């Protein structure tokens with residue numbers, strides 16, 4: 001009996017085809033999603049198969065293990081793997097996976113989970129990773145693969161946000177809250193990826209690719225909810241953005257899961273082009289009924305409720321390749337769709353404006369910083385020295401002094417002079433008083449929507465240092 005079972009298992013392993021040759025073809029359809037409870041029905045697998053993905057990405061909570069007992073975990077993986085429609089999916093295209101907390105082993109767990117080494121091997125078994133793969137020997141399950149020929153490359157960067165992750169910090173449950181939120185952990189050394197993975201990620205981002213899918217179990221861009229997210233480690237999130245800026249990695253789109261909801265988020269100023277984060281969750285764990293929208297300053301679109309999966313489509317034949325970011329429901333119907341051009345995801349894409357010639361900004365003196373530096377100092381008290389490139393508003397309501405010709409420029413820094421500041425030396429000031437002058441302003445950098453600014457309430461905060 002055992003012998004025949006082994007034979008059957010061997011035969012089923014053989015039945016998963018090798019997709020080595022698929023790696024050379026340009027990808028045009030990638031499916032992804034997260035949160036599949038092995039004890040509940042999974043009608044969505046049929047719909048995922050139905051979109052005929054060329055690559056499948058499993059973003060974690062691929063099973064609900066929640067155990068220290070590796071026998072229990074293995075049984076749950078076996079149950080998930082045995083689903084006939086899941087098997088059909090696996091046979092139809094290559095699959096890459098990362099884990100989130102529940103398949104890692106414990107709700108919201110990180111570095112402290114004691115069975116992570118054993119759990120890693122079971123995770124790799126589930127994805128049929130060969131026994132001699134380097135993934136079996138490294139700490140953590142992060143990996144990267146590039147598909148397609150030069151000019152049509154998709155790099156898939158699969159992050160491990162569990163193995164090295166420092167403990168979370170809990171906040172206070174305020175009256176009316178349905179859960180105790182996590183708050184920022186800014187302790188020195190607090191990490192999501194760990195140093196080794198950070199070094200590896202930098203190497204990956206320097207490799208050539210036209211489109212890069214940055215795959216994370218938890219959301220990268222959303223920052224207002226109290227559940228797990230990159231913003232629980234703000235220094236790590238800023239480190240990620242800085243790494244993307246410093247490596248000038250173009251074409252990055254984040255994919256995430258975990259949240260039991262689907263939404264598209266976007267951050268204009270994180271990197272040097274709009275950074276989209278498409279969250280698909282869960283395969284069968286989403287709210288089945290409408291629930292009130294949580295606050296999310298970066299939300300572009302939401303599905304509201306219902307099980308879901310994501311699809312990234314790429315039309316390489318267009319002159320400027322078109323990328324489709326989709327969320328689909330359990331029936332396979334599109335519920336969110338955003339179309340982007342590849343040129344939208346190039347460094348400088350959102351500041352490129354034909355015909356606008358910016359004036360030169362001064363080199364600040366006496367400890368002051370430039371307007372561009374100030375855009376990255378939200379929350380800090382700084383002194384900025386900048387030339388006023390354009391003005392807006394009125395003295396009666398508020399006067400805007402901009403570092404860029406257009407206030408909508410993603411790199412603009414605004415000084416907002418409030419009516420009560422027009423006393424003393426500013427008593428007779430108007431818009432023309434400031435136009436094209438170099439000003440020196442001290443205050444705390446805040447944001448209006450996402451635009452960085454200093455609000456001037458007191459004339460002592462501001463001085464005109466040069467007429468030229």
Ligand SMILES: [Fe+2]
Pocket residue numbers: 061100101102258259
């Ligand atoms: Fe999760």
